[in-house]
Amino acid sequence: RKYSKVLGIETSCDDTGCAIVDSNRNVLGEYLQSQQQIHLDFGGIIPPVARDLHKQNIDNVVTQALQQAQVSLNDLDAIAVTVKPGLPLSLLVGMNYAKELSKKSLKPLIPIHHMEAHALTARLVDHNLQLPFLVLLLSGGHCLLAIVKKVNEFLLLGQSIDDAPGEALDKAARRLQLKNMKEFRNCCGGQAIEKAALKGNPRAIDLGTFMTSYQDCNFSYSGLKNAVRSQILRSEQKHELKGDEIIPEVFDLCASIQYAITKHICTRVLRAIEFINRTQLLPDTNRTLVVSGGVASNMFIRKHLNLVCEEENFKLIVPPPKLCTDNGTMIAWNGIEKLNEHIDIFSHLDLDKIDIQSK
Ligand code: KG4
Numbered sequence: 001r002k003y004s005k006v007l008g009i010e011t012s013c014d015d016t017g018c019a020i021v022d023s024n025r026n027v028l029g030e031y032l033q034s035q036q037q038i039h040l041d042f043g044g045i046i047p048p049v050a051r052d053l054h055k056q057n058i059d060n061v062v063t064q065a066l067q068q069a070q071v072s073l074n075d076l077d078a079i080a081v082t083v084k085p086g087l088p089l090s091l092l093v094g095m096n097y098a099k100e101l102s103k104k105s106l107k108p109l110i111p112i113h114h115m116e117a118h119a120l121t122a123r124l125v126d127h128n129l130q131l132p133f134l135v136l137l138l139s140g141g142h143c144l145l146a147i148v149k150k151v152n153e154f155l156l157l158g159q160s161i162d163d164a165p166g167e168a169l170d171k172a173a174r175r176l177q178l179k180n181m182k183e184f185r186n187c188c189g190g191q192a193i194e195k196a197a198l199k200g201n202p203r204a205i206d207l208g209t210f211m212t213s214y215q216d217c218n219f220s221y222s223g224l225k226n227a228v229r230s231q232i233l234r235s236e237q238k239h240e241l242k243g244d245e246i247i248p249e250v251f252d253l254c255a256s257i258q259y260a261i262t263k264h265i266c267t268r269v270l271r272a273i274e275f276i277n278r279t280q281l282l283p284d285t286n287r288t289l290v291v292s293g294g295v296a297s298n299m300f301i302r303k304h305l306n307l308v309c310e311e312e313n314f315k316l317i318v319p320p321p322k323l324c325t326d327n328g329t330m331i332a333w334n335g336i337e338k339l340n341e342h343i344d345i346f347s348h349l350d351l352d353k354i355d356i357q358s359k
């Protein structure tokens with residue numbers, strides 16, 4: 001395999017990211033502009049706002065990454081960009097910018113699937129990780145369990161039938177008004193709940209178990225969402241709170257939410273492993289679980305997944321937090337993986353064949 005360098009661009013949601021990665025697993029340059037604080041102030045992502053911020057930031061983000069890497073467009077072997085899934089308005093900004101770069105530099109363009117990129121990041125970090133492996137993606141937009149068979153071939157074992165875990169955590173954090181507490185002001189929902197949970201009792205409030213009667217690997221978080229909402233209403237009534245006063249049981253509730261989500265995730269992973277054991281979908285040499293996505297940076301969830309893996313003789317790989325959340329590096333790395341396999345490489349003359357997809 002020849003030595004190659006790829007520039008990757010990510011704009012599928014609310015982060016504008018760019019990185020240059022080479023085939024020797026070196027991250028030559030990377031830059032990320034987060035919109036998180038602005039969206040926190042709005043109380044959620046508003047797609048046209050996200051689009052405008054991407055448009056404002058993308059040129060600087062790419063320039064910074066190239067400068068840090070000390071490479072010019074000419075030195076690249078290809079440009080990779082997220083084209084699905086994501087917010088259409090956000091995806092379009094990245095794709096159109098990448099197409100311009102491709103035209104300007106005459107370098108090929110490689111379209112990337114955001115979830116595949118999350119999964120494959122583990123191979124950037126761990127050069128011993130061979131395909132196939134089991135992957136669990138937990139983020140603000142997605143929740144799925146799959147077997148990564150090839151660079152572009154995933155076998156989906158299960159996914160969320162409603163919300164994603166990050167979404168459930170973000171909503172709970174908003175309902176609990178954690179943002180009004182100084183110590184959580186700059187945290188996203190998941191981080192705030194993780195920190196608050198450290199001060200609470202995870203067994204204090206029973207929020208129920210979910211989908212235990214379904215013998216599949218699908219996830220559901222809407223039951224939890226409703227249980228949290230009723231619990232907060234009950235507490236507010238009990239304490240006769242007004243306005244933005246914070247309920248006294250907030251730490252116990254955070255710990256209980258985190259516990260319920262963790263239990264649900266671990267149960268589903270165990271199901272997937274049972275299935276793998278029965279069907280021999282993974283050879284004995286490939287008993288590895290990769291966990292990624294923003295929620296994978298949660299230490300409580302990690303700790304319990306580690307226990308599951310120890311029990312089931314699986315190796316657990318979790319990329320460092322900055323690679324678990326959305327970033328340009330994972331897109332560039334996926335570009336390298338596709339270059340190596342000669343998959344999805346579009347000449348600058350064929351750019352019309354590439355388009356975004358929301359799902
Ligand atoms: O992967 P990501 O950056 O973006 C996508 O959704 O694709 O994930 C963001 C999600 C948010 O919902 C955030 O609350 C959650 O990841 N998150 C966490 C933690 N850090 C971020 N959830 C739990 N514990 C954390 N420490």
Ligand code: ZN
Binds near residue numbers: 114293325326
């Ligand atoms: Zn993501």
